[in-house]
Amino acid sequence: MSAQKYPPRIAHVESLDFEGHGIARVEGKTIFIDGALPFETVEYSTYRKKPNFENAQAMAILQECFMRTTPRCPHFGVCGGCSMQHMEFTAQVAAKQRVLEENLKRIGNVQAETLLPAIYGPAWGYRHRARLSARYVAKKGTVLVGFHEKRSSFIADMTECHILPPRISKQLPALRELVMQLSIRERMPQIELAAGDHVDVLVFRNMDAITPEDEALFKAYADEWNVQIWLQPKGPDTAYPLYPLDAPALTYSLPEFGVTMPFKPTEFTQVNPHINRVMVERAIRLLDPQPGERIADMFCGLGNFTLPIARSGATVLGMEGSQQLVDRALENAQKNGLANRVQFQVANLFEMTEDWLARLGPFDRMLIDPPRDGAMELCKSIPETSGPKRIVYVSCNPATLARDANVLVHVKGYTLKAAGVVNMFPHTAHVESMAWFEKED
Numbered sequence: 001m002s003a004q005k006y007p008p009r010i011a012h013v014e015s016l017d018f019e020g021h022g023i024a025r026v027e028g029k030t031i032f033i034d035g036a037l038p039f040e041t042v043e044y045s046t047y048r049k050k051p052n053f054e055n056a057q058a059m060a061i062l063q064e065c066f067m068r069t070t071p072r073c074p075h076f077g078v079c080g081g082c083s084m085q086h087m088e089f090t091a092q093v094a095a096k097q098r099v100l101e102e103n104l105k106r107i108g109n110v111q112a113e114t115l116l117p118a119i120y121g122p123a124w125g126y127r128h129r130a131r132l133s134a135r136y137v138a139k140k141g142t143v144l145v146g147f148h149e150k151r152s153s154f155i156a157d158m159t160e161c162h163i164l165p166p167r168i169s170k171q172l173p174a175l176r177e178l179v180m181q182l183s184i185r186e187r188m189p190q191i192e193l194a195a196g197d198h199v200d201v202l203v204f205r206n207m208d209a210i211t212p213e214d215e216a217l218f219k220a221y222a223d224e225w226n227v228q229i230w231l232q233p234k235g236p237d238t239a240y241p242l243y244p245l246d247a248p249a250l251t252y253s254l255p256e257f258g259v260t261m262p263f264k265p266t267e268f269t270q271v272n273p274h275i276n277r278v279m280v281e282r283a284i285r286l287l288d289p290q291p292g293e294r295i296a297d298m299f300c301g302l303g304n305f306t307l308p309i310a311r312s313g314a315t316v317l318g319m320e321g322s323q324q325l326v327d328r329a330l331e332n333a334q335k336n337g338l339a340n341r342v343q344f345q346v347a348n349l350f351e352m353t354e355d356w357l358a359r360l361g362p363f364d365r366m367l368i369d370p371p372r373d374g375a376m377e378l379c380k381s382i383p384e385t386s387g388p389k390r391i392v393y394v395s396c397n398p399a400t401l402a403r404d405a406n407v408l409v410h411v412k413g414y415t416l417k418a419a420g421v422v423n424m425f426p427h428t429a430h431v432e433s434m435a436w437f438e439k440e441d
Helices: 089-106 172-181 212-225 273-287 306-310 323-335 354-359 376-381 398-410
Strands: 009-016 022-026 029-034 041-049 053-063 129-137 142-146 190-195 200-204 228-231 240-243 251-254 259-262 294-298 315-320 342-346 365-368 390-395 415-422 432-438
Touching (some): 009 089, 089 398, 089 415, 129 172, 142 172, 172 212, 251 273, 273 306, 273 390, 273 432, 294 306, 315 323, 323 342, 390 398, 398 432
Parallel strands (some): 294 365, 315 342
Antiparallel strands (some): 009 041, 022 029, 041 053, 129 142, 129 190, 251 259, 390 432
């Protein structure tokens, strides 16, 4: 829908919403304005009008905010990959902290005793995991490779991306040329990036079989750009390496805990390895596991927190809904010499019950790292008298964290000792956070 559907109007922006849009109120109606910052006066044009609110695009900034900066990427404003490059970096972090505090107060009716300092790191080149779309555009006689445009199914016409590692960003024009030359260019909708400590993997989603000529093109590309090429003919489980077959294993490391984590390019890992290291270190410090304790790592994935916890001398039970991730976690525990301190179990934690949790036995401490849907059923299942004395909750959605915090504090009797943001995704409105709950005597 065009941003020019309604005539431009002028508004004063009061604040930011949870997705990085400016919030203004005009004639009693709330207007969410893309590209506007607090304290600015802007000319905006509405592209979606509802009875109680409107979505709009800033067309001109009449009075700038001190937080505004010049976006680094030439594709900002068209590409949907970033929404906050126009906001100074430290102001982005502060805005996310406010989002967390407001969610805890408004949804959870809780307030942390202490605000943890924000975790943040490199502002650019941080994204070591990405799913790029690819599309052959016959009318233009070209292939597009990149992220989708804002509010659109079209792919942005990108030649660089500053949140990708520079060595990957430089490849975007070459990737377009490569796909253009393939016999299956119209059947190659996605390229997934997984950058590890020692190798960069590009997974091409090939909906048809490749030809010998295609294979030769892939091999030449891999040699020129020093990457490993994988193909994925169907679902993520079908991905396999094409070339070179002697490439180093795909891994990331947690040096402070002496842990190296092998993973497959289609398996979930954190997109920002720099922040992940600091985040794990803080989570373990807050959890404070002690030798001999029994600790639960809920939504454990491939062991990102489980293995560092086990380094403390505690015994850890990791639970995860995916058999593939549980298998990988066990393999990683064996590779890191920790198999004797960990157990892993497949479980649908969204269906946790009090009886089920009780059958697992008592835990001294618990780490919870759920997806965006949160961990409501798990939190409801924690016993009020014999539950873990300490819970560290790592969240990728402040709204569901706040909802679950309400249960832990007002139903289960925990105190929210501390909370803070983790800026895993700079220049986006995505808010990761961490909270520490304590059962006080």
